[in-house]
Amino acid sequence: MRTLLLQSLFTRPVTVDAPSPEEIALVELGNALKEQAQRLFGRSITIREVDAGSCNACELEIHALSNAVYDIERFGIKFAASPRHADVLLVTGPVTKNMKIALERAYAATPAPKWIVAVGDCACGCGVFSQSYATLGSVQSALPVDLQIRGCPPRPIDLLRGLLALMEQAVDPKPAT
Amino acid sequence: MADDPITRLLGSARKLEIMQPWPRLEVDRSTWMAIGQHLGGGAGDLLSLWAEAGFVHLALRAAGLDHPCVLSLTIEHNAFPSVGQFHPPAIRLERAIQDLYGFIAEGAADTRPWLDHGAWGISAPLGRQTPAARRDPADYKFLPVKGSGLHQIPVGPIHAGIIEPGHFRFSVNGEIVARLEQRLGYVHKGIDGLLAGCDIDQGARVAARISGDSTVAYSFAYACAAEAALGIEVPPRARLLRGIMAELERVANHLGDIGAICNDASFVLAHAHCGILREQILASCDRAFGHRLMMDRVLPGGVATDLSRKAAADIVATLDGVAPRFAKIVSLYDETPSLQDRTCTTGIVDRSLAARWAAGGYVGRASGRNFDTRRDLPYPPYDGASLEIPVFERGDVDARVWVRIKEVEASIKLLKKWLAELPEGPVRIPLPPQSAPREGIALVEAFRGDVLIWMRIEGGKVMRAHARDASWFQWPLLEFAINGNIVADFPLCNKSFNCSYSGHDL
Ligand code: SF4
Numbered sequence: 001m002r003t004l005l006l007q008s009l010f011t012r013p014v015t016v017d018a019p020s021p022e023e024i025a026l027v028e029l030g031n032a033l034k035e036q037a038q039r040l041f042g043r044s045i046t047i048r049e050v051d052a053g054s055c056n057a058c059e060l061e062i063h064a065l066s067n068a069v070y071d072i073e074r075f076g077i078k079f080a081a082s083p084r085h086a087d088v089l090l091v092t093g094p095v096t097k098n099m100k101i102a103l104e105r106a107y108a109a110t111p112a113p114k115w116i117v118a119v120g121d122c123a124c125g126c127g128v129f130s131q132s133y134a135t136l137g138s139v140q141s142a143l144p145v146d147l148q149i150r151g152c153p154p155r156p157i158d159l160l161r162g163l164l165a166l167m168e169q170a171v172d173p174k175p176a177t
Numbered sequence: 178m179a180d181d182p183i184t185r186l187l188g189s190a191r192k193l194e195i196m197q198p199w200p201r202l203e204v205d206r207s208t209w210m211a212i213g214q215h216l217g218g219g220a221g222d223l224l225s226l227w228a229e230a231g232f233v234h235l236a237l238r239a240a241g242l243d244h245p246c247v248l249s250l251t252i253e254h255n256a257f258p259s260v261g262q263f264h265p266p267a268i269r270l271e272r273a274i275q276d277l278y279g280f281i282a283e284g285a286a287d288t289r290p291w292l293d294h295g296a297w298g299i300s301a302p303l304g305r306q307t308p309a310a311r312r313d314p315a316d317y318k319f320l321p322v323k324g325s326g327l328h329q330i331p332v333g334p335i336h337a338g339i340i341e342p343g344h345f346r347f348s349v350n351g352e353i354v355a356r357l358e359q360r361l362g363y364v365h366k367g368i369d370g371l372l373a374g375c376d377i378d379q380g381a382r383v384a385a386r387i388s389g390d391s392t393v394a395y396s397f398a399y400a401c402a403a404e405a406a407l408g409i410e411v412p413p414r415a416r417l418l419r420g421i422m423a424e425l426e427r428v429a430n431h432l433g434d435i436g437a438i439c440n441d442a443s444f445v446l447a448h449a450h451c452g453i454l455r456e457q458i459l460a461s462c463d464r465a466f467g468h469r470l471m472m473d474r475v476l477p478g479g480v481a482t483d484l485s486r487k488a489a490a491d492i493v494a495t496l497d498g499v500a501p502r503f504a505k506i507v508s509l510y511d512e513t514p515s516l517q518d519r520t521c522t523t524g525i526v527d528r529s530l531a532a533r534w535a536a537g538g539y540v541g542r543a544s545g546r547n548f549d550t551r552r553d554l555p556y557p558p559y560d561g562a563s564l565e566i567p568v569f570e571r572g573d574v575d576a577r578v579w580v581r582i583k584e585v586e587a588s589i590k591l592l593k594k595w596l597a598e599l600p601e602g603p604v605r606i607p608l609p610p611q612s613a614p615r616e617g618i619a620l621v622e623a624f625r626g627d628v629l630i631w632m633r634i635e636g637g638k639v640m641r642a643h644a645r646d647a648s649w650f651q652w653p654l655l656e657f658a659i660n661g662n663i664v665a666d667f668p669l670c671n672k673s674f675n676c677s678y679s680g681h682d683l
Contacts, residue, residue, distance in 0.1 A: 003505075004446065004450070004505055004506075004509055008446075008449075008450075014453055049339045050335055050342075051335075051339075051340070051341050051342050051364070052342075053363075053364045053365075053366055053679075054341070054364070054389070054679065055386040055387065055388060055389035055392075055679045056341055056388060056389040056390055056677065056678070056679045057386070057389025057390065057392060057470055057472065058389070059339055059340065059341065059389075060389065060390060060433075060470070061469070062339050063339050063433075064452075064455075064456060064459075066452075067449070067452035067453065067455075067456055068449055068452060068453050068456075069452075069453060069456045079339060081337035081338070082337075093364065094366065096363065096364055096365055096366055097294075097296035097297055097298075098292075098294045098296050098314070098362055098363045098364070098365055098682075099334065099342060099363050099364065100296065101296075101314055102334045102335055102342065102363070106335055127386075128371070128382050128383050128386055129366040129367070129368075129371065129383075129386070131371070132366055132367035132370060132371055133297055133298075133299060133302045133367050133370060134297055134302070134365050134366050134367035134370075135366055135367065152386075152472065153389065153470070155463075155469060
């Protein structure tokens with residue numbers, strides 16, 4: 001174990017460079033975030049992830065954000081186990097009817113100010129499961145969505161871009177366009 | 178062979194000439210019941226159980242049969258004899274049939290709804306579709322647990338980590354789990370219903386998303402089933418490319434799992450390193466196939482993207498970089514007593530249970546079940562490939578880790594061999610027009626175990642399809658595995674199973 005630990009100490013980091021926040025996301029967020037966000041947020045946000053019927057591939061990529069390559073915590077973004085500790089609900093999936101109540105409860109348990117980010121085509125209403133007796137079709141049909149990050153699943157770097165845009169907005173809100 | 182009771186029973190059954198490559202046989206109620214009893218007695222493996230308007234189908238494998246087969250029984254008075262009353266692995270599948278089609282499994286002991294949580298607004302969505310009043314999702318009777326000093330811990334559907342939703346009800350005595358009961362179905366998206374009426378390519382997009390971590394395996398199974406129905410064979414290069422994607426998916430997932438299991442035993446170092454290796458594989462897949470998880474890359478008729486020479490070399494270089502570093506992580510795992518203390522003898526799945534449930538993948542192979550679809554029911558490109566199938570006996574978390582470790586090593590070897598001998602040629606052929614109804618079925622080894630897809634197509638459309646994830650026969654064993662363990666070891670046991678919620682809930 002010692003060798004591996006030492007090697008890890010002396011090798012260069014494998015972490016990717018920070019991507020620039022996504023332009024579209026910035027514009028989209030202009031509508032959603034108020035000036036007070038900076039005061040409330042500082043430079044850190046805490047995320048509670050909720051799978052509302054995903055195929056689980058979106059989760060795999062969200063998971064990847066925490067590995068050494070994307071290392072999301074260096075930006076002050078971290079994941080929390082409880083919605084009580086969260087600023088942001090990151091929701092995946094088309095919102096199955098069987099998950100609707102749990103999702104609403106997670107939202108209710110999240111203290112304001114709070115933001116909803118819909119991750120993946122399913123959550124954004126353009127996935128393959130939207131037209132089913134068992135789904136609502138999008139996160140927007142259950143909760144007010146502030147930001148959409150599309151992709152099936154979005155790559156971790158796209159997730160990072162979207163979330164950084166959310167942070168930028170919190171620090172320096174652009175006026176709505 | 179003749180003394181295999183299932184083979185004897187099916188000797189006189191009428192064969193329906195509609196399905197490929199396995200036979201589909203029409204049976205009567207008494208044969209159906211007798212088969213259920215023999216399955217219960219251990220004479221064969223239940224591969225799946227599903228329904229469609231008017232029929233219920235059962236796929237099985239028995240020692241005396243050349244191929245697995247599908248038995249079909251006509252539904253009478255909206256009911257069929259329960260197989261679950263003799264063979265418990267059928268119980269949840271029957272509860273799902275009841276929820277989706279409204280067919281009653283006569284004689285079943287457990288008739289509680291399974292996928293239907295009372296939120297759809299209709300009952301029997303794939304059957305009569307009658308309007309139904311919404312029910313309180315909490316209105317569900319968990320099995321009673323009696324004894325002094327017991328209390329319950331409800332967990333989920335939303336869990337603490339970034340994982341899929343499901344409910345676990347623990348009855349515990351102090352720290353010791355007396356019973357775990359799962360309640361699943363939260364991510365039911367209506368996949369069987371969505372597949373019906375799709376054209377074949379559209380259906381492939383749905384199949385690729387049944388369980389995202391096994392997207393290649395599902396697309397593979399879907400493609401094989403469609404090709405069997407259409408009676409076509411894909412070009413040699415496409416076959417090998419499918420195998421390459423399937424093995425890359427296996428390696429990436431196993432790396433993720435091994436790391437995550439170590440992490441749940443608070444051994445973060447291995448997790449960090451496995452995470453980097455997994456990331457390198459996925460990045461290489463992205464460069465080679467244009468998608469990190471290779472979603473929608475296997476299609477009926479072949480594959481969607483060819484592999485350039487440069488990309489093939491890139492994959493080989495990635496694997497050459499990963500292999501020695503993985504070996505270091507493995508020796509670290511092997512030489513760290515504090516870690517082994519957590520994984521050894523934890524969450525034991527008894528050998529007899531793994532056999533009875535025909536548990537696939539590492540869950541079965543860690544408990545002495547020597548089965549792997551790639552070797553035992555081979556499909557191209559695995560026919561003729563010499564494969565090392567690791568089997569362990571102890572059935573604990575550690576054994577499930579070791580199956581994965583050995584499979585990563587075997588897959589890397591196989592990948593390098595295939596990448597070196599990739600033939601030139603086309604990678605996809607057009608699907609022939611077809612009008613008469615045809616059926617195809619396929620079993621493919623995903624990283625977590627065998628997945629089954631059956632479909633009927635007619636005039637280029639999928640009329641009806643069924644998908645059965647490996648998790649159906651693994652989830653129930655997790656309930657057994659955790660008994661007598663402490664609550665704090667549940668995440669570790671659960672991760673060592675890594676069952677799919679989405680693949681199960683459909
Ligand atoms: S967007 Fe795609 S990857 Fe994400 S949950 Fe939906 S189907 Fe799966």
